[in-house]
Amino acid sequence: MYVLGCLNGDASRNAFERVVDRAVDRLSREGRVGVVRYDATIADGTHESLTVGGDVTYGLGADGDWTASGTGMTVADALDALATDCDYAVVVGVPGLRYPTLVVGDPVDEHDEVIATVSGPGELDEEELVATLEASEPYETLESLVARVKRSPDADRAGAIATFTGRVRAKDDPGDARTEYLEFEKYEGVADERMTALEADLEARDGVLDVELYHRTGVVANGEDIVFVVVLAGHREEAFRTVEDGINRLKDEVPLFKKEVTVEDEFWVHERP
Template structure:
């Protein structure tokens, strides 16, 4: 899922920009939006759902003939993006989130220090959305395990599958001799992506293997967070389990990704990639 955020001061046209982008991108795929409303409450305390929530429910879901709305006690911007990706969105347009790491379009003059700005546009203007769409397509994908599973399920050859298997690599904390505080992964994107694609294509040539998807994260990853996803569809479980193991071994040995262990006693680089 490609993600872009539009930011700017009040009355610069952010909502109008988002709605126009939604219309533009709807021609290319499924679109989800996120709006940060940190000073608002979305459910009235006098409604039934508000009373459910205020009584202590961790999650409340309201269903009408047109909408399904879920209210949760664990809000986060990252979780919002993950839920859109899990739902199979191809694009996410965010209104706000100026402090996030996602690519941003700034409307009007903004004096604040903002990271990852890919375009600055005048406020309330006749914007060149085609150029913004091109810039959006160049951004890295927001990937979740469920989004990969849904992509595999959409493969026309899935009718030949007897199962879908997944592997999730996470940050191990207890390493017997030391305790990991976080990991840092560095990679040359183009080279690493080409290596992953080569592994994927070669694994799919094996008998009974229908689809293979691999995603390896980079940057800082905290304890117990996900590092790598492998999703494989195969005709039979024997083929599936063998392919999962072989794919993981190849990712660890062939993909140029470097791992740095950050521990309570010091930092060091690890030859084992994943």
Template sequence: MKVISVVGYKESGNESVVSALVRNLSGFGTVGTIKYMEGQLLNPAEINAGRHFDAGADTVIEITGTEATGTEVVSFSRDLNLEDALDLLCDQGLDFAVVEGFKESNLPKIVIGDLKSVSNVVFRLPADIDMHEELTATLVGIAIAQPDRYTLEALIKKARKNPAIRKAGAIGTFSGIVRELAGNERTSKLEFEKYEPEASKSLDRIRDELKQKEGILEVLIHHKTGVIKAGEDIVYIVIASAHRTELFPALSEAIERIKAEAPIWKKEFTEEEEFWVHDREHPEN
């Protein structure tokens, strides 16, 4: 899923930019949106879901409508942050997410007006811009060019869309996470850097070569970059195979080859120090 954020002062035209993006991106795939409602609270006590929250529910989903008119689904959750919301959209297998607001996030941003102190700006527009066709096409191109965000559930759904899945008898997954405790040492976070485009080429090569093995029908790999906190996910591998006997060796080979072949460097932050793991493992370099 590709994510783009639109930020600006109130009444600066955010809504028209978001609407233009959604309308045009829908021609390239499925689109979800997230909006920051600053200073506004939705009071669940005013709706039927309120009594469920009062009873202790953490998430309430209401489905309305009929088979004839179509259904609408409304979900309310406690303590849902931006990352959680993006993962929910990603889990649905959506192709794009357009976020309105959240100027303090590290998402790639289209900024409207002279809004200051904003990180990761990919394009800046004057306030109250006229969203003509050429400009809209430019913004759509920017959104399409963003890196993909994946969850494990999204990769599984992608594997199931492969026509070869009809021959599959198993789907297996591997999730690498940041280990917090190793003996008496505590790791707070890891930081990963990819040497591109070689890293992506290496992962593609591993994927393609594994798919040449007998019974392996699909291989999907996603390795995150940046800072990842203890307990969070680092890498996902999803493999579909004709039989389970072919599946587990392929999963094991995939992660071992990623660690050995892909130019992805890991910096570890412990209570005592921080260091690049490659330098510790290969001091002669």
């Protein structure tokens, strides 16, 4: 699922909503769209599934942490819920997200990853927006990858789904300096090609029906998930074996570079002896 943020800089509400509507309508021609809207005036924990403004809409607001009061649902929770069956998510009114962002008017937060700035709907290049968004890193969860292999044409022959989740640990040992986050960069082009080739190689094994590999890039905080391996197979033996081989080969063969930032230091792991 690809995530697009939409922010209103200094445009009128009408202009902003028209731009959002155009973006959602254009994405809906490519696939299923979910919308997450934040509104500080929502004070009752609104969490509704609607058919307005996309296939699914979540309304969040009220307590200052992008959380729906009463439900405890955050923007990340809403995205997790959408990721299993939506191709796109549009997040409206939440600054500071680490996702491609469309701004109407002047940008309001230097931390936003702005991919387009327009003053109104007439300036929106819809085709460029789709192309730029689909060139970004998709939003995946373990659940979304499991849901994808379950939709495999060979799912009727499957008796097992095995998974691996790698996450950021805060410490190796109790006395270690606490890790605040890891930052991952990939060798552009090469990393994606090798990941795709590795998936194909693993899927060619006897008894293996589908394989999904996913590794996040950018900043990943301690406690967050980094990498997923999901294997659909006829039996558990080949499923477990392929998951283990998959994560080992991903680490060995896919060029990803890791910087570790602790409370005391920061360093690129591959540069350490």
